[in-house]
Amino acid sequence: MPKPKVRTGTPSAQLSREEFSKRARERFYDPSFTALAPEIERIIELAWKNYSEYHKSPRTRRAGAGFSDPDFSLPIEWLETRNAIQQAEKRQKSPRSNSRILLINGSSRSEHTCPGEMSKTLRMVKMAEEVIVGEKGFEVDLLDLSKLASEYGRIIYPCKACVSTAMPLCHWPCSCYPNHAMGQVNDWMAEIYPRWVAAHGVMLVCPVNWYQAPGPVKLMIDRLVCADGGNPDPTLTRGKDPARAKEVELQGWSYPRHLSGRLFAVVVHGDAAGVETLRRSLTDWLTDMGLIPAGRAALVDGYVGYYKPYATSHDDFDLDKDFHEEVRNAARSLINAVRLLRRGEFKQPDSSLPEPRPK
Numbered sequence: 001m002p003k004p005k006v007r008t009g010t011p012s013a014q015l016s017r018e019e020f021s022k023r024a025r026e027r028f029y030d031p032s033f034t035a036l037a038p039e040i041e042r043i044i045e046l047a048w049k050n051y052s053e054y055h056k057s058p059r060t061r062r063a064g065a066g067f068s069d070p071d072f073s074l075p076i077e078w079l080e081t082r083n084a085i086q087q088a089e090k091r092q093k094s095p096r097s098n099s100r101i102l103l104i105n106g107s108s109r110s111e112h113t114c115p116g117e118m119s120k121t122l123r124m125v126k127m128a129e130e131v132i133v134g135e136k137g138f139e140v141d142l143l144d145l146s147k148l149a150s151e152y153g154r155i156i157y158p159c160k161a162c163v164s165t166a167m168p169l170c171h172w173p174c175s176c177y178p179n180h181a182m183g184q185v186n187d188w189m190a191e192i193y194p195r196w197v198a199a200h201g202v203m204l205v206c207p208v209n210w211y212q213a214p215g216p217v218k219l220m221i222d223r224l225v226c227a228d229g230g231n232p233d234p235t236l237t238r239g240k241d242p243a244r245a246k247e248v249e250l251q252g253w254s255y256p257r258h259l260s261g262r263l264f265a266v267v268v269h270g271d272a273a274g275v276e277t278l279r280r281s282l283t284d285w286l287t288d289m290g291l292i293p294a295g296r297a298a299l300v301d302g303y304v305g306y307y308k309p310y311a312t313s314h315d316d317f318d319l320d321k322d323f324h325e326e327v328r329n330a331a332r333s334l335i336n337a338v339r340l341l342r343r344g345e346f347k348q349p350d351s352s353l354p355e356p357r358p359k
Helices: 017-028 031-052 076-093 120-133 189-198 215-227 242-250 275-288 310-319 321-342
Strands: 060-062 073-075 099-105 138-144 201-207 263-270 299-303
Touching: 017 031, 060 076, 073 076, 076 189, 099 120, 099 189, 099 321, 120 138, 120 201, 120 263, 120 310, 120 321, 138 189, 189 215, 201 275, 201 321, 263 275, 263 321, 275 299, 299 321
Parallel strands: 099 138, 099 201, 201 263, 263 299
Antiparallel strands: 060 073
């Protein structure tokens, strides 16, 4: 097989000095910054230098033991996230630890921003949380993705699709961010990765937005691609060297599934259409990563206020006691499955079968 080429030809994204300064100044539009104009100009000048010289990871250190090239320099921030993941993995595997459920609010809606009202999704999450924390030996880690819309500095950056160049170029955890040259900092995924790893079970509660998952959920899903086959050793690819990554993949890649074996539940709700399609999509995504559905009752989809006014949707949910109980049953089913798994009584019929086409 001929050596694959690295295909290039995308138009340059490099900004001019003028455009860079214009975009940087937009962060200081508020008149309260006027008194600091000279200082801001000095900051922009230095930021331009770092951008034009591409200071992506300005602080690095020797990779050290456990890497194929111990002398290769890796970003300190990436190494810190890796360490957090390793600690989370130890805790998750410890027989003495409580069973942990990662409970995810997939809605971006809250009263702390433009909607002015809480989401029905969060109400469902709180129902599930009450069930889980009431069980002895269980704890909840509540991941509220609505904070992307309501909390200062919260951001999940988009996936750059390194996988499509070569699987080993996609590092576990993701090394695309932070990128200090581009101002792409405060990436929330550095915190979210260890939270997934620490979980014995995951429960995702999610509304339908135009037949699809809300933006925050999709951002998280895309950035979790590195958990499914991602490369835990960036020194193998000399950082982000696409030609080297292609060579490594063609030598044979094991596609390590970093979250496999965890259990999950999914609850999807909507108002007019799309709940079954989204529930299936989320279930397929989780099973493709090697997670295990926690039973039929753990996979729920339904409508709240079907084709009724949005203004009364919370009132309609108040009346739908059956949906309340379906949400609670999804949590109960996940709890039962986690108990069985940790006792060694939850058996997967296909767990010992090799995958002929892993991806």
